[in-house]
Amino acid sequence: xxxxxxxxxxxxxxxxxxxxxxxxxxxxxxxxxxxxxxxxxxxxxxxxxxxxxxxxxxxxxxxxxxxxxxxxxxxxxxxxxxxxxxxxxxxxxxxxxxxxxxxxxxxxxxxxxxxxxxxxxxxxxxxxxxxxxxxxxxxxxxxxxxxxxxxxx
Numbered sequence: 001x002x003x004x005x006x007x008x009x010x011x012x013x014x015x016x017x018x019x020x021x022x023x024x025x026x027x028x029x030x031x032x033x034x035x036x037x038x039x040x041x042x043x044x045x046x047x048x049x050x051x052x053x054x055x056x057x058x059x060x061x062x063x064x065x066x067x068x069x070x071x072x073x074x075x076x077x078x079x080x081x082x083x084x085x086x087x088x089x090x091x092x093x094x095x096x097x098x099x100x101x102x103x104x105x106x107x108x109x110x111x112x113x114x115x116x117x118x119x120x121x122x123x124x125x126x127x128x129x130x131x132x133x134x135x136x137x138x139x140x141x142x143x144x145x146x147x148x149x150x151x152x153x
Contacts (some may be wrong), residue, residue: 023073031094038092047101072097 014021032050041047044055047138058069061081068074068081074095081102090102140147 028094031099034099035092037092041101042089044089044101044103068095068100071095071100074100077102103123 037050038047044050048055056069057071058071058081061068061078063082066073066075068077071077074097077093077095077100080090080093080100081104084102084104086104086107088103089102093100093102
């Protein structure tokens with residue numbers, strides 16, 4: 001079967017995950033280095049100048065956001081942005097794709113009461129879209145379907 005190794009155990013052997021671990025450890029060390037370089041920096045402009053980059057704006061961040069502007073999926077950065085007081089500069093935040101220093105320029109609080117009926121309708125609609133995909137995925141898993149399509153491209 002093309003030299004593939006099947007692992008029926010709970011854990012994968014270290015050789016199988018070594019590359020992933022090296023990448024994760026390298027990224028953590030890079031983030032630590034960048035964070036140390038940013039110590040004492042208290043403006044976005046100074047942080048950008050230190051690394052030869054520019055200040056970018058991510059607009060419309062809210063509790064339902066999972067993406068942070070063009071940076072991609074950054075839940076830690078979105079959470080920090082939501083918790084940050086307006087016109088203050090954050091400590092460096094390690095994200096999935098880099099280290100970020102944030103400043104919230106404008107913060108708006110949603111007006112009105114929570115409409116539970118509307119929330120329930122939205123959750124039901126979202127669930128109705130995802131259940132078929134989850135069911136197919138579960139059936140494939142239980143039937144032990146092996147997807148070999150990538151081999152034939």
